[in-house]
Amino acid sequence: MWLNHVMRRGLDRDPDALALRDVRRDVSWRTLHRDVRALAARLRHDTLPGSRVLVLSANRVEVLETYFACAVAGLVAVPVNPALTDPEIGAIMESVEPSAAVAEEAYAARLGALYPGLPVTDIATVAELPDEDAQFTDAGAADEAGTGMADPVLILHTSATTGRAKGVVVDQRSLQINALSWIADVGPRPGTAFLNAGPLFHGSVVIALDHLAAGGTVCVLDRFTPQGCLAALERWRIEHAFLVPSMVRLLLRAKGLPGTDLSRLRLLLHGAAPMPEDLAREARERLGADLQTIFGITEGGGPVLTLRPDTPVGPPPVPGAVCVGVPMLGAGLRVTDADGREVPAGVIGELQVSGDGLMQAYWKNPEATADVLRDGRLNTHDVGCVDRDGRVWVVDRRNDLILRGGQNVYPAEIEHVLRQSGNVADVVVVPVPSETWGQTPVAFVQPTGDDRFDPEELLRLCVAGLAPYKRPTHFLPIERIPRNPAGKALRTDLREIARQTLIADREHTS
Amino acid sequence: MTAVRSLTDVRALIRGSLDHPILLDRLGDDDDFAGAGIGSGELIRIALSLEDELGRPLEDEELLGLTTVRAVARLAGTEAS
Numbered sequence: 331m332w333l334n335h336v337m338r339r340g341l342d343r344d345p346d347a348l349a350l351r352d353v354r355r356d357v358s359w360r361t362l363h364r365d366v367r368a369l370a371a372r373l374r375h376d377t378l379p380g381s382r383v384l385v386l387s388a389n390r391v392e393v394l395e396t397y398f399a400c401a402v403a404g405l406v407a408v409p410v411n412p413a414l415t416d417p418e419i420g421a422i423m424e425s426v427e428p429s430a431a432v433a434e435e436a437y438a439a440r441l442g443a444l445y446p447g448l449p450v451t452d453i454a455t456v457a458e459l460p461d462e463d464a465q466f467t468d469a470g471a472a473d474e475a476g477t478g479m480a481d482p483v484l485i486l487h488t489s490a491t492t493g494r495a496k497g498v499v500v501d502q503r504s505l506q507i508n509a510l511s512w513i514a515d516v517g518p519r520p521g522t523a524f525l526n527a528g529p530l531f532h533g534s535v536v537i538a539l540d541h542l543a544a545g546g547t548v549c550v551l552d553r554f555t556p557q558g559c560l561a562a563l564e565r566w567r568i569e570h571a572f573l574v575p576s577m578v579r580l581l582l583r584a585k586g587l588p589g590t591d592l593s594r595l596r597l598l599l600h601g602a603a604p605m606p607e608d609l610a611r612e613a614r615e616r617l618g619a620d621l622q623t624i625f626g627i628t629e630g631g632g633p634v635l636t637l638r639p640d641t642p643v644g645p646p647p648v649p650g651a652v653c654v655g656v657p658m659l660g661a662g663l664r665v666t667d668a669d670g671r672e673v674p675a676g677v678i679g680e681l682q683v684s685g686d687g688l689m690q691a692y693w694k695n696p697e698a699t700a701d702v703l704r705d706g707r708l709n710t711h712d713v714g715c716v717d718r719d720g721r722v723w724v725v726d727r728r729n730d731l732i733l734r735g736g737q738n739v740y741p742a743e744i745e746h747v748l749r750q751s752g753n754v755a756d757v758v759v760v761p762v763p764s765e766t767w768g769q770t771p772v773a774f775v776q777p778t779g780d781d782r783f784d785p786e787e788l789l790r791l792c793v794a795g796l797a798p799y800k801r802p803t804h805f806l807p808i809e810r811i812p813r814n815p816a817g818k819a820l821r822t823d824l825r826e827i828a829r830q831t832l833i834a835d836r837e838h839t840s
Numbered sequence: 841m842t843a844v845r846s847l848t849d850v851r852a853l854i855r856g857s858l859d860h861p862i863l864l865d866r867l868g869d870d871d872d873f874a875g876a877g878i879g880s881g882e883l884i885r886i887a888l889s890l891e892d893e894l895g896r897p898l899e900d901e902e903l904l905g906l907t908t909v910r911a912v913a914r915l916a917g918t919e920a921s
Contacts (some may be wrong), residue, residue: 413880555884555893557898584887586897735881767881770859789860798879803859 331479332502333401335779336509337363343520343545350391350542351566352550354458357391362398368459369399369451373430376449379404381429382485385449385531386410386419386437389552392456393530396432396540401483401502405430408497409531412437420444421494422487425694432456479503485693486533486628487732487802489740497693498533503630505686506667508536509543511658513637516599516622518570520545523594525571525609527551527559528736533628534602537572537722540632546570556584564591571622572599574736575606578613587616595619601626601633601770602736604652604724624634625654625724630708631687634661635722647676648714654714662683662705663722665715678715678725682707730821732761732771739800744771747795753782755809758819759802762828772828773802776811783807806831850913853893857885869910890916 335469340349340359344534350357357365373383383405393409396483400407408426410419421446424815431441431450438450451459456470477483484500518524526548527567528534538548551558551567554577562568573581576794578600581587597615598608601624610621619771626632637643637655646653657663662684664672684707691699702709711731714724741759748757756776761769777783785805812820845867855861859882867876873883885895887906891898905911 396914544902553880555887555903557903558900560897561900580884580888584897585891585895588843786862789862793863795878798877799881801859801877801879 331399331477332482332506332509333398333539334599336539337366337398340542340545347521347545350394350548350550351427352389352391353552355391356592357395358732362395365392365395365396365456365459365591366402368461369395369432369456369763370403371462371558372459373399373405373432373519374403376790377403377405377429380406380481381564382406382408382426384408384410384423384426384428384431384441385453386412386431386433387440387453387530388434389413389526389530389550390453391550392432392453394535394542394548394550395456396453396533396541401728404477404481406482406485406499408487409535410487411531411797413799415729415795415797415836416440416444416796417795418495422497425494426485426608435614475707477502479506480690482690486531486535488533488628489738489743494743496695496698498628499557499690499693500536500631501690503620504687504689505539507660507685508632508707509540511660511687512537512540513544513634514659515638516540516570516597518546522546522570523549523566524560525549525551525562525566527554527562527571527573527577528602530735533626533632534572534736537599537624537802541570546731556601557586560584560586560590563595567594569594570597570599571595572601574602574768575604575609576603576735578611581767582609582612582616592617592619596640597622599624603733623654625722627683627708627710629689629702630661630683630710631685631689634683634685634687635663636660637721641721643721644717644719647717647723648678648725651714652724654722654724656720657683657721660687670704673715675716675718675720677727678713681710681712681714681724683710684708704827730760732759734761734770734799735767737799739771741771743793744773744796744800744802747791748773748775748788750791750795751784752788753778753784753787758811758821759822760825760828762803762825762832764803770803772804772806772812774806774824774828776808804828804832847909847913850909850916852887853916854886854909854912857889858882862878864909867909869913870880870908886912 345360347804349359349362397407432453435452446703479502480497482504485497487495518541524546526538598619599622623637624633625635635654643653658750667673667679667681688708709759712724744759755778759771759773762772764770788805
């Protein structure tokens with residue numbers, strides 16, 4: 331319903347205006363409408379309403395077209411990171427039981443081996459699919475077709491505390507609320523050129539959908555490289571871009587930056603990880619754009635808090651705290667103590683968000699859902715406070731999430747893979763600070779005996795079982811994993827040991 | 841600008857961009873980086889190191905071609921000669 335309205339509105343305003351573009355194609359609203367109708371008809375042919383459609387592709391405009399087509403056809407799109415290993419993708423497929431897939435040709439054989447008999451549409455052929463389904467040939471009919479506001483339209487997978495990815499079920503109402511708050515608090519206009527540099531399977535994809543809701547043009551980068559990003563900013567005359575801090579740091583290192591025309595870039599939105607103040611200052615100076623902080627969470631429907639440019643911010647309430655602004659339109663926030671009671675301003679507690687943008691549930695995982703969603707509020711697992719001016723500060727995370735270059739990695743996933751080794755008696759993964767990536771995982775490994783610590787074997791297991799971004803950057807042997815009397819690993823102690831060990835290593839090396 | 845003159849020099853440059861240099865030791869000069877488990881973040885760092893080495897920005901097509909040790913060497917060697 332909502333995505334149908336977004337498409338309809340773009341078509342009504344100016345059918346020849348640009349909705350999407352990448353290095354292969356420019357897609358007007360008229361063409362978007364055609365492609366979506368054609369793909370929706372194809373998918374309807376292969377599936378029943380409510381079925382899941384796996385989307386396995388690198389970034390390209392047709393990925394967004396596929397999300398629209400699923401919405402129109404009453405199906406649920408399940409984007410998957412192609413960098414995941416076969417066991418990781420297989421686990422997702424086993425969970426969502428797709429009835430069809432839309433994928434790049436290179437991945438079709440992979441899907442065939444993982445899920446024999448699954449009908450796969452080559453995503454590169456979307457523009458050539460026949461547009462002949464009578465049900466969707468009339469634009470008005472398309473508005474009425476598809477899912478209702480409460481029906482799921484996307485399942486976005488996140489790394490999980492349990493070692494298996496969790497599927498966040500997103501409905502059209504969530505996309506609607508998010509778009510309205512984005513239009514209110516970020517303010518893209520019809521025609522605003524937005525650069526989508528992040529992966530379209532990531533939760534931040536809702537930002538691209540928000541820009542389309544505003545009538546803007548979403549320019550899709552195939553994959554992030556600093557050089558490719560600079561070229562896109564100039565060539566496509568980008569006005570708004572969303573980058574994670576790691577991307578900003580890499581961009582500033584690129585040799586081509588001084589020669590790139592960034593005169594159209596007005597607003598650099600950043601999120602998914604804390605932005606260090608020195609990096610923010612350098613970015614403002616060298617990119618010549620305002621910076622706006624976005625605090626988002628996939629389970630919260632995407633962006634929920636924002637710190638607008640030029641908002642005066644006082645000193646942090648505790649060292650290292652990061653100001654993430656105020657709730658966006660339609661989102662609520664409160665800080666609670668360990669018993670779930672709201673605490674007054676200045677007191678540190680757990681951040682909970684509320685509003686119609688929240689996910690419906692984790693797919694087929696009521697226990698995990700109950701753990702974070704209670705009484706219409708989502709527990710973010712972030713620890714923070716609200717200052718006297720009403721601004722929200724994030725102090726730390728309560729759980730073990732590692733934020734590497736804007737992507738979430740839970741230690742349990744890595745620990746699960748490393749435990750497959752017969753040489754590993756115990757293992758705990760913790761984050762360490764990284765100048766480029768924000769954080770990286772480090773694995774403490776307790777071997778089963780003397781001379782049984784084998785980092786090469788551990789690396790082999792990770793290469794086979796984990797996407798590269800989840801792979802620990804270091805394997806550190808430890809005689810015994812420190813645990814409290816209840817058996818819980820003393821992760822805070824291990825983080826500090828890892829930090830000190832790696833600092834000592836670096837000093838020794840240099 | 842420091843000229844990169846041999847495959848050994850190129851391997852040293854690549855090694856400095858990897859979290860696990862041992863992945864490079866298993867890699868032949870014509871083996872694909874991605875197939876060996878080298879991730880996109882590491883490829884970005886290889887490209888930035890090469891830019892530092894060459895003293896100029898890399899073009900899109902050059903970036904896409906950085907898939908093997910020999911491909912990196914070819915680009916580095918061309919510039920150095």
